[in-house]
Amino acid sequence: MNAKILAEGDVAPEFSLLNQDGNLVSLSAFKGGKAIVYFYPAAATPGCTKEACDFEESLNVLTGAGYTVLGLSPDKPAKLKKFATDQHLSFDLLADETLEVHKQWGAFGLKKLYGREYEGVLRSTFVVDEEGKISLALYNVKATGHVSMLRGKLGI
Numbered sequence: 001m002n003a004k005i006l007a008e009g010d011v012a013p014e015f016s017l018l019n020q021d022g023n024l025v026s027l028s029a030f031k032g033g034k035a036i037v038y039f040y041p042a043a044a045t046p047g048c049t050k051e052a053c054d055f056e057e058s059l060n061v062l063t064g065a066g067y068t069v070l071g072l073s074p075d076k077p078a079k080l081k082k083f084a085t086d087q088h089l090s091f092d093l094l095a096d097e098t099l100e101v102h103k104q105w106g107a108f109g110l111k112k113l114y115g116r117e118y119e120g121v122l123r124s125t126f127v128v129d130e131e132g133k134i135s136l137a138l139y140n141v142k143a144t145g146h147v148s149m150l151r152g153k154l155g156i
Contacts (some may be wrong), residue, residue, distance in 0.1 A: 005106040006137045012037070012128045017072070017094040019081035023068070025066075025092050025130070034135075035068045035128040036150070039107035040143075041121040043075045043083035043093065047143035051123075054147035056089050065156045067127075072096050074121065090103040106139065123151060 006012070016026040027035065039054070040048040055062075055069050071093040073080070080093040095130055099121075102108035107124040110117055123143065127136035127150075136153060 002048075004104070005139065006126065006134050008134055008137060010134045010137075011061060012126065012132050012134050013101070015094075015096075015101045015104070017096055017101065018077045019092045019094055020077055020084045022077050027070075028132070030068050030128070031132050032130055033068060034066050034130060035070060036062065036125065037070050037072065037105070037128060038125040039072050039102055039105065039121060040123055041073065043079050044086070047123075048073070049083075051086060051143040051146055052083070052089055052093075053087055054144075055091065056087070058147050058151060061151065061156055065154070068152075070094055072101060074099055074102070086116055086128055127154065 012027060014027050016024050019025045040051055042048055052071060059069060072094045074097055075095055076097060077095045080095055084093055096102055099108050102121060107122050109119060109122055111120045122139055123141050124133055125138045125141055129135040
């Protein structure tokens with residue numbers, strides 16, 4: 001069963017999670033600014049590494065346009081720290097080990113691979129506006145080319 005699907009105009013569900021350095025990061029801390037919140041299955045896997053590196057390569061452009069990037073996965077903070085260090089990532093990676101936040105955002109649900117159905121993380125990206133509302137909700141995005149597509153949608 002899939003969790004609730006968020007749409008443009010919905011209030012972004014609040015969260016407070018540990019980042020790769022063990023610091024608590026809350027979505028509400030970014031109110032008044034814009035945030036890109038993306039969900040990925042696992043740190044240090046090929047697709048997730050490509051996606052994270054693409055965000056890092058575009059980080060100056062994204063932050064210059066007023067966006068903060070937050071990446072969420074079910075990984076433990078220690079694994080996120082190694083991933084961030086190995087890939088030279090300078091944005092927050094957040095640990096949602098219980099998948100509670102993934103489910104609140106609709107980023108966990110039924111997937112199909114080679115005809116087999118199973119539950120897992122749905123690679124998804126959301127843009128949250130200054131008021132804490134969803135201005136863009138993208139589900140089941142591809143790891144490769146995703147950041148470029150997102151920049152196009154944002155006009156940056």
